[in-house]
Amino acid sequence: MPVLSSASAFSRVTALAAQRPIHSAFAWLHANPKTIMDWQVELVAIPAPTHGEQARAGWLAERFTQIGLSGVEIDTAGNVLGILPAVRRGGPADSTGPVVLLSAHIDTVFPADTPLRPILNGDRLEAPGASDNAAGVAGMLAIAGALLHADALNAGFDLPVPLVFLGNVGEEGEGDLRGVRHIYEHGALAGRIAAHIVLDGPGADAAVTQALGSRRYQVAITGPGGHSFTDAGIPNPIAALASALAALAETPLPDEPRTTLNLGTIRGGISVNSIPESAQANIDLRSTDPDQLLRLEVALHRAVEDAVDHWNEKSKAAGAGLRSRLSFAVSKIGDRPAAQLPDDSPLLSSLRAVDRHLGLRTDLRLGSTDANIPLALGVPALSMGAGGDGGDAHTLREWYSSKDRELALKRVLLLTLAMLEWAADQ
Secondary structure, eight states: OOOOOHHHHHHHHHHHHTSHHHHHHHHHHHHOHHHHHHHHHHHHTSOOBTTOOHHHHHHHHHHHHHHTOEEEEEOTTSOEEEEEOSSSTTSOOOSSSOEEEEEEEOOBSSOTTSOOOOEEETTEEESTTTTTTHHHHHHHHHHHHHHHHOHHHHTTOOOSSOEEEEEESOOSGGGTTHHHHHHHHTSTTTTTEEEEEEEOSSOSSEEEEEEOEEEEEEEEEEOOOEETTTTTTSOOHHHHHHHHHHHHHTSOOOTTTTEEEEEEEEEEOSOTTEEOSEEEEEEEEEESOHHHHHHHHHHHHHHHHHHHHHHHHHHHHTTOOGGGOOEEEEEEEEEEOOEEOOTTOHHHHHHHHHHHHHTOOOEEEEEOSTTHHHHHTTOOEEEEOOSSEEESTTSTTOEEEOTTHHHHHHHHHHHHHHHHHHHHTO
16 A cells, blocks of 8 residues: 555545635534534434334435435345535536545434433433434535535535545444445455545544454353253253353453453343253454464353353263253354554554644544454444543433534535545556
8 A cells, every 4th residue: 555645645635624625624614513402302203223223224314315326226235325526516427436435424322212302402312322423424425515515616626536425324332334345245345445534423533443352252151951850950051151151251351452351241040940942142252363362262262162161061070861951052143343543554554644733633543443344354434433522332322412513513624635646546
């Protein structure tokens, strides 16, 4: 990948910012804070649990169409796509060359029956999902609106390569990044994405450039079950699972690279006087080092196998027959790859140039976001906030404030345009 010097990146950004069409786009952002917030309020009122984003996808497709994006579609994974072609609005889109992707996930952590009653008081919005990720989706719509409705752009401003807007599904929880994963593995854009900017939540002072890897597993242990008294001696799946989890929890974890192990859920049984037929647990492993994830995966399998063997042998010694033996399965239910944006990446050089132009400073952070997928594939990518402030994410008390959103959206717009020009040179 060609290196983009800091001087070249800054020259490109300042040249872009000096153009009259960009001034017009900035003016649209300044004049339309109510429109942007209205989009955000409408969005958070639509339930969108992971694997249940259909209604919100339909709403976003309508907004993409109303704004004027081309080729608006909902793909087979449920993602919503719209294109700003690499020609004047209304012209044909390039179907073979590079594209730049601007995305925001549309799913939330809240179940479908969660009461969604957004409360807007001045510039403060209170609602589950108000920040994560209604802020990102509203910011993405704002960028599209600024580019398509600014007067100077209507007069004939052309983009050097297509800009694709993506409202993707499956970012949260057990969604396992399935929306973005589909784009890179099965979508029509696979192999064409030159750079990817993810808008996730509020803020204008940070960017996730190091992808935290995670693997998630479900452990299931099964047996014949029975009555707690008359069938005593039959091995108990809950006892075996508890033994396995206790052993796994003692696995040593390094401070560097930072590595974590979490026993997230455990369930099983039907009553206090029944030997259960099954027990299940979900485990979350995270690290910046893929080798550590592999080590913990091996430790998980060993802990489960040893525990099941122990309780089967104990049951055998008590005189239980072969039909009383326990069995187990360990299934991977999530896999987010670890990766990092190189320090000499043109995307990072461009971000620093934009910060310098706008008088901002970005802290580079570690996180698990939609950017994990492109980063692992070597595509320049990062995840950044769409402006404003927020708090109490993933709770019913979640809130968002649009104060200073405009400056952050200018940051996103300039970075996106800089990457479009860089992609055209490749």
